Amino acid sequence: MTGMVALYIFMLAAFTGYEVIARVPVILHTPLMSGSNFVHGIVLVGAMVALGAAHTPLEKIIGFLGVLLAAGNAVGGYVVTERMLEMFKASGQGAKRRAPGAETH
Amino acid sequence: MTGMVALYIFMLAAFTGYEVIARVPVILHTPLMSGSNFVHGIVLVGAMVALGAAHTPLEKIIGFLGVLLAAGNAVGGYVVTERMLEMFKASGQGAKRRAPGAETH
């Protein structure tokens, strides 16, 4: 990937991230923080690749820690987000009422 | 640019375009249509490059037409958009009042 293309991807991804959550209501701040925390758990695939290519013991130890931490991020992030959002389900109708404009998409 | 990277850029640009105008009020539909019409006037730079590399008379004729049309798109798109949006300025305060949520950015 050339540097220029990388810059474009960076710019577009940043715009996308910004715009995608621009209308989040206050009651979803905490679940959304948790949800985006889960998304960067994708670091797991990088940690797997890094450990998969490690040779010296030091590299292996750090790589092992990396995979362990990343798995914690991904799994933990998923579980707590799911638990929080689960509770919004029970009150589906009310939630709809409280979000005018949400149906514009 | 590899095919995969092209796909990513395509996806991200599409998300960005979609999200960026997702909240446009009805009164701006026509100016925004005009404004986005102006933006694809960027085809001008492509037409310049194509004509700049043309060799045979046929290529030159088509290239000439391409630049002419593209320049029309860019200049005309700018002029009419500017004229339409100019009118929104005169009633600045009112416009502000009519756009709740616009200040969230």
Place this chain on the structure above:
Amino acid sequence: MPAAWLSAELAIQASYFVTAGLFILGLKRMSSPVTARSGILWAGAGMLVATLITFLYPGMSNYELILPAMLVGGVLAWWSGKRVAMTNMPQMIALYNGMGGGAAAAIAAVELYRGAASGYVTDSLAVAGGIIGAVSFAGSAIAFGKLQGLITRSIRFGGQQLLNLLILAAALALGVLVAGRIDAAPAAVTGLFVLALVLGVAMTLPIGGADMPVVISLYNALTGLAVGLEGFVLNNAAMIIAGTVVGSAGTLLTQLMAKAMNRSLGNVLFSGFGDTGGAATGEVSGSLKPIEAADVGVMLAFASKVIVVPGYGMAVAQAQHKIWELCQLLIDRGVNVRFAIHPVAGRMPGHMNVLLAEAGVPYDLISDLEEINAEFDTADVALIIGANDVVNPVARTDKSSPIYGMPILNADKAKNVIVIKRGKGAGFSGIENALFYLDNTRMLYGDAQKVGAELIQAVKAVG
């Protein structure tokens, strides 16, 4: 001079990057009323940067052709864009948009005739962009012709959609031949573009003039897509980003516009409803009760609250200036005057807002449907000026009516309703309007501009 070459290349890439960013921010700003005006300035700056830097493109020749072409196209567009009346904006946008589509097709044609593209994938993208650009070019030209009144008939016949499908299939087949390098002869390339142009014409001819804003928006999105595709062919990042962003934003905008008009996109493209054919005419009983301008002048002068409902008729009569003059007189007399704007009043989205803004009506007198509907029962007079469908109470009650379900302005709740129109002409949907037959409604016949002048005299006469 490899060093100079490299630095030119870098400057171009960096400028294109900035341009792409400015375009996105510009579009973002244009989608909110508060920042809309600065949006076009940002996007314009981006365009300027990209155009100027492109002259540095390494190995470019034919400047003696490039500059005149830019000059001719630019000056003509500038001149026409400055002159066009506000009410003619949709067709002007169609024209400029078609030019962009044509330019994208031209790029594809040059690349394909030259055989310059570097592989199956690139060739396929060039072909796809070329077809889409040519369709958008021809379709926009027809849209322009219809709205400008150059083409008045909507040609429709059985099996029309099937024929269009066949043309599309033929164009795609030729595209496969060309992109697959099976037959890349100039004749095949030419055939491809001819078919695409025919398709654009054939697709657009059956669509009625009033549906054109949606169709133009669709072609706008298509041109964006074509530009994006040709950007991949030329490896031009500014074109890729700008084209794709417009393609996506334009698609959404097309949907939003169709929705605001209570139509689906498929309905707009394939049903041919957009003509005032007078197909459905509901039964309404009662009689039309005319009134004189002098009487209306007195009624307005002594009202305490007047709600003005402008519609398509005000736009064609260009009566907005006269109406605002009238309203200023009333305001000076202490009358509380408000303007009620229905989202699809007129023939393009935001039509009434644009016209009233042009005439200088301050925004705080203008209310949209939700804001104003509760206020009609406190109004002494609802003054309907060339509006019809947007105040038709049938939309609330008659399930068989084509406008059933559309929210309307509750003008019938006002104490007195005055309707200004030329005669018995129907509205866009072609149906009778029950409002005109109500007990508290009076008809003031005449061209909106002329009647406006008469009302001004009448109010002045009250003293």
Place this chain on the structure above:
Amino acid sequence: MPAAWLSAELAIQASYFVTAGLFILGLKRMSSPVTARSGILWAGAGMLVATLITFLYPGMSNYELILPAMLVGGVLAWWSGKRVAMTNMPQMIALYNGMGGGAAAAIAAVELYRGAASGYVTDSLAVAGGIIGAVSFAGSAIAFGKLQGLITRSIRFGGQQLLNLLILAAALALGVLVAGRIDAAPAAVTGLFVLALVLGVAMTLPIGGADMPVVISLYNALTGLAVGLEGFVLNNAAMIIAGTVVGSAGTLLTQLMAKAMNRSLGNVLFSGFGDTGGAATGEVSGSLKPIEAADVGVMLAFASKVIVVPGYGMAVAQAQHKIWELCQLLIDRGVNVRFAIHPVAGRMPGHMNVLLAEAGVPYDLISDLEEINAEFDTADVALIIGANDVVNPVARTDKSSPIYGMPILNADKAKNVIVIKRGKGAGFSGIENALFYLDNTRMLYGDAQKVGAELIQAVKAVG
């Protein structure tokens, strides 16, 4: 087998593409209440796809280490995530987020120790991502410790910000040495990470516990950025997109959260206001008038409208279930019961909504500030449960108060105000509350859970 190799590579790339798309759509859905729940499912599906396909990565070894590491980390996180109480969510998020930052730093460390990176630019990105990841790791750990009550003191001293700046400068200097290949010795790499960890600790220690949600959100954005940077290093598109999207979305979210709390981000990071230090204590005259639970029970039972205002005290007492039980009793008696939620009630955004939803309170009984504020003057009783700042009328009047300008719930407009709290404890901002001294206010002292149970008995006793 180059063919198999190629197809594995293609499958991986395609899967990552799908994952990136699912992540973006998932986040989009999570930002609207109607679709929020499906959002995490979409994102989860993306994660699953990417993780599984990565096992096909060509030339990967050490599976005997990868699998146990995933298992240990995953199971521990699963177990803790399932067990944690709703009120402890912020610190749990901090913990998981810190783990992600640590993983990003670990990737950077492996790449830098190996000297595997392929140039100055890549090395610089690895260093930048490593520093950011390590700061986020250490900072999140401190945030966890503070919210969990493991660290109770906020260490502050003069010149603290200057010291932090020096640590940052030193880390950056080492980074230049390493990325510039001037000194890429393992010692320099190690030094780099140690400094970054110290910086994370030093930055977070002075920040008060109540400001932590904002800080955690900031570290969340930073981890995203670090992941994105390491994605560039590993040329891993899924990491690049997901990381950058989270970096940007997280930055916006941090700003929105700070704004909802009426603070600026700089203020949160550098001022240390977030401790209940009782710094500013306004003068309020009058006396506190206590009341018994039995009397309140009667008052509630015979009221026609009761508005409940929950606050941080209800959260710490875990009283939401008892309160809802009480409200159900009242509803059965025909009392009109409503819940009024202030946007920053409690200690994390949406705190009260989450707790009430947990207890099973239906959404249509819950109103936010703008909806309910006009209704307080029609209420017989405003029942304040462990809330303080969000009902302090001083915010409307006293310019010198730290909460001046914050919109508050107008509980003082109710006919009777009952305040449940344990004693004279101040709220988050540490100031006196004028509401407690009003004529129509009575104080019902005790832990919110205990008082809730007493009130249930009292209402039942009314019969």
